[in-house]
Amino acid sequence: MELLTNPDAWIALLTLTFLEIILGIDNIVFLSIVSGKLKEEDQPKARRIGLLLAMAFRIVLLFGITWVLGLQQTLFSIDLGIFSAHVTGQSLIIFGGGLFLLYKSVSEIHHKMEGEEDSEKGKAGNTLSAAIIQIALLNLVFSFDSILTAIGLISMKSPAEGGFGYDGALAIMILAIIISVIIMMIFAGPVSKFVNEHPTIQILGLSFLILIGVMLLAEGSHLAHFRFGNDVEVGTIPKGYLYFSIFFSLFVEFLNLRMKKSKNPVKLHNSTIVDKDLEDTNVTN
Structure with a gap:
């Protein structure tokens, strides 16, 4: 009841909610691209499960704040003279998530341009369970990043x-x-539909995920205190710079889409855009 009458609590709630939505943009982009490879009837289910997993992971981690903060303890140290590090549980999870995001983004760009997923092997991998496993792995990393940000923003001191x-x-x-x-x-749903209908937005989205993967690698390296020589320590990439570049790129692309509405978009492999001429040809045959 004290929180309900505390204006600072409402401001903190609105601020943190807005921040969670901003941090969740990369999650939605990843969900859109992964779910876009599924059958149309399975796509809403994959998005719902993905977002519910994100919520569940975050809440579970919040109740385990002591455990999360305990992951800041050094697991092992490396000292090679020219390179030193003090690796923690948090740094391993975030660094591994960055590597996974880089691998997944680059491979998705390759598949969309080269069309390897049209093979039998690619089709076999486009199942709901495979998509959920990928979503769960990435949600775990995004949840850690989100919770660490929330803990830093909301004060747990006594009133x-x-x-x-x-x-x-x-x-x-x-x-x-x-x-x-x-x-x-x-x-x-609307975001996924828009992303999957516009090839340039798909490639931009995957490029953003590469940027976020690099940011996670830098953050994981910073948490592990990667140091080269005596003076050079790996720092973090400010999230503000990253999200500014993302929103600016999207703004420019929206202008391009508006100016070139009449032109047919390039068809990417495994795209959800239906080629009308091809469909008519198949019907005729």
Whole structure:
């Protein structure tokens, strides 16, 4: 009840909800591309399961804050003179997630341009269960990144010290996660349809995932205190720069799409765009 009458709590809730939605954009892009390879009737199910998994992972991690923070402890150290590191559990998860995201993004771009998924092997891999496994793996990494950001934003100090207390901060973070996931569920369908209907948006989305993968690699290296020599330590890439480049690129592409509406888009392999001429030819045959 104290939180309901506390304007600072409402501001924190709105701020964190907005931040969760922004951080969830890369999740929606990945969901759109992975679900776009499934049968049309399976695509909404994959998106719902993916977003529910994202919400579940975040809430579970919030209840295990002590365990999450415990992952900051050094697991092992490396000292080779010219290179040193103090590897933690968090750094391993985030660094591994960055590698997975880079691999998945580059392979998706290759498949869409070269068309290897049209083979029997590619078709066999385009199942709902395979998509959910990929979504779950990436959600785990995105959840860690999201929760670490939330913990840094919401103060767990007691109300007397200007914070919201442990229970209050936990309630704000859980509510922000639930609201943000509900909002993303509402817009996931239209966003996925738009992404899969425009090849340039698909390639841009995959390029953004490469950027995010590089950011995760830098963040994982920073958490592991990667140091070269005595003075050079790997730093993080500010998320503001990354998301500014993403929104600016999308803005330019929206202008291009508006100016060239009358032109037919390039057909990517495994695209959900139906080639009308090809469809008519098949019907005639």
